[in-house]
Amino acid sequence: MAADIRLNAFAMNCVGHQSPGLWRHPRDRSSDYNRLPYWIDLARTLERGRFDGLFLADVLGVYDVYGGSPDAALRHAIQVPVNDPMMLVSAMAAVTEHLGFGVTCTLSYEPPYPFARRMSTLDHLTQGRIGWNIVTGYLDSAARGMGKERQTAHDDRYDIADEYMEVVYRLWEGSWEDDAVKRDRASGIFADPAKVHRVIHQGEAYQLDAIHLCEPSPQRTPVLYQAGTSPRGRVFAGRHAECVFMSGPSAKIIAPRVAAIRQAAVEAGRAGSDIVIFSIATVVLGETDAEAEAKFADYRRYIDHEASLTLMSGWTGVDFSTYELDQQVRHVLNDAGRSAMDNVTRADPDRVWTVRE
Ligand SMILES: Cc1cc2nc3c(=O)[nH]c(=O)nc-3n(C[C@H](O)[C@H](O)[C@H](O)COP(=O)(O)O)c2cc1C
Structure with missing residues (x-):
C-alpha cells in the first residue's frame, strides 16, 4: 500500500519561531516577517513544492517564565514581537490555488461569536483552504494581559474548549441552511429569513442567542487541528x-501517543484513521549528505542556550534560569503545556535529559 504522506510547513508571524538564535545567521530572513513579500514568497515556494x-x-x-521577566525573550526575539497570524492568510491565498x-x-480569550465570523471570512476568501489549530494557551502572561491573575487550570481549559466547539459548530453548521442565500434580484430577496436560524446556547462558560453573521462558506467548519497530547488533550x-x-x-x-490519539477517536465514536497525524521534523537539504551536514553544523553554531531555555521555560512553565546546565531535568506538573515537559522527562524513562541538551 502506498503511504500517504502530507507535508505542512511550520512558521510563525515572528522572528524567532523555534530556532532560537538562528535569526543572526547571515542568510536568515525571518526579521522580514512584518513585510508581505516575505509571506508571499513563502506561499509561492510551498505551492511550487x-x-x-x-x-x-x-x-x-x-x-x-525564564528569569521571571520578558527580558530574555525580548533580547533573543523568542516569539516576541509577534504579529497576528490570521492577517497573513488573505495575501498568501491570493497568490496560491491549492495551499492550505x-x-x-x-479560544481562551475570544468569545465564539466573533471568532466564528473571522474563520468563516477566511474560509470564503481562501475558497475553503482554511484550517484552525485549536489551542487554549499555556502562558500566564496572556491571562494577565486579559485581566486575569493566572490561566485557567490545565484540564478545565479543555472542558471550556469542548463547550466552545459546541457553540462554533452550531454557528458554522446550523445557523444558515444551504439554500438560505437567494441572491435573487428579481424578487429582491437576498437571503430567506426562514432559512436562517438562531443559535441559542446557555452553557457554563458561554451564553449566546444569535444568528451566525456569515453566509455558508465552502467548508463551513474549517479543517480542525489540535496539538496537545496530555491525557485530557487526547x-x-x-x-x-x-x-x-x-x-x-x-x-x-511519538508512537504510543499516536496509538492513544487513535484510541481516543474510537472512544468518541469515530475511526482511528479519521485523524491525520503530522509529526514535526527539521529538514536540512543539500546536494549531498556532506553538504547538508555542513549546513546543519553551521546552523548549530547559532544556538543560544539562554534563548532556547526561554522558549522551553515558556512551554513548560518551569524557570530553567534556576537550573545548572548539566543538571538533569525532572518532571514538574503545573498548568502550562504538558507534552513538552513529558518529552524530556517521563515519556521515555530510559532517556535522561540535561538542561544543556
Ligand atoms: C507541534 C506543536 C505545535 C504547537 N503549536 C502551538 C501554537 O502554535 N500555539 C499554542 O498556543 N500552542 C501550541 N502547541 C501547544 C499545544 O497546543 C498544547 O497547548 C500543549 O501541547 C499543551 O497541551 P497538553 O498539555 O495537552 O499537551 C503546540 C504543540 C505542538 C506539539
Whole structure:
C-alpha cells in the first residue's frame, strides 16, 4: 500500500519561531516577517513544492517564565514581537490555488461569536483552504494581559474548549441552511429569513442567542487541528481533531501517543484513521549528505542556550534560569503545556535529559 504522506510547513508571524538564535545567521530572513513579500514568497515556494499546507503557530502572551521577566525573550526575539497570524492568510491565498492554511488561534480569550465570523471570512476568501489549530494557551502572561491573575487550570481549559466547539459548530453548521442565500434580484430577496436560524446556547462558560453573521462558506467548519497530547488533550483530539500535530524527540515517544490519539477517536465514536497525524521534523537539504551536514553544523553554531531555555521555560512553565546546565531535568506538573515537559522527562524513562541538551 502506498503511504500517504502530507507535508505542512511550520512558521510563525515572528522572528524567532523555534530556532532560537538562528535569526543572526547571515542568510536568515525571518526579521522580514512584518513585510508581505516575505509571506508571499513563502506561499509561492510551498505551492511550487506541492506542500499540502502552511501551519502557522501563534501564542498570546510573552515568554516571561525564564528569569521571571520578558527580558530574555525580548533580547533573543523568542516569539516576541509577534504579529497576528490570521492577517497573513488573505495575501498568501491570493497568490496560491491549492495551499492550505492551518492557523493557530487560542479560544481562551475570544468569545465564539466573533471568532466564528473571522474563520468563516477566511474560509470564503481562501475558497475553503482554511484550517484552525485549536489551542487554549499555556502562558500566564496572556491571562494577565486579559485581566486575569493566572490561566485557567490545565484540564478545565479543555472542558471550556469542548463547550466552545459546541457553540462554533452550531454557528458554522446550523445557523444558515444551504439554500438560505437567494441572491435573487428579481424578487429582491437576498437571503430567506426562514432559512436562517438562531443559535441559542446557555452553557457554563458561554451564553449566546444569535444568528451566525456569515453566509455558508465552502467548508463551513474549517479543517480542525489540535496539538496537545496530555491525557485530557487526547480526549479533546479524539472528539474534534481532523489533524493532530505532534512533537517528540523519538519514535519511541511519538508512537504510543499516536496509538492513544487513535484510541481516543474510537472512544468518541469515530475511526482511528479519521485523524491525520503530522509529526514535526527539521529538514536540512543539500546536494549531498556532506553538504547538508555542513549546513546543519553551521546552523548549530547559532544556538543560544539562554534563548532556547526561554522558549522551553515558556512551554513548560518551569524557570530553567534556576537550573545548572548539566543538571538533569525532572518532571514538574503545573498548568502550562504538558507534552513538552513529558518529552524530556517521563515519556521515555530510559532517556535522561540535561538542561544543556
Ligand atoms: C507541534 C506543536 C505545535 C504547537 N503549536 C502551538 C501554537 O502554535 N500555539 C499554542 O498556543 N500552542 C501550541 N502547541 C501547544 C499545544 O497546543 C498544547 O497547548 C500543549 O501541547 C499543551 O497541551 P497538553 O498539555 O495537552 O499537551 C503546540 C504543540 C505542538 C506539539
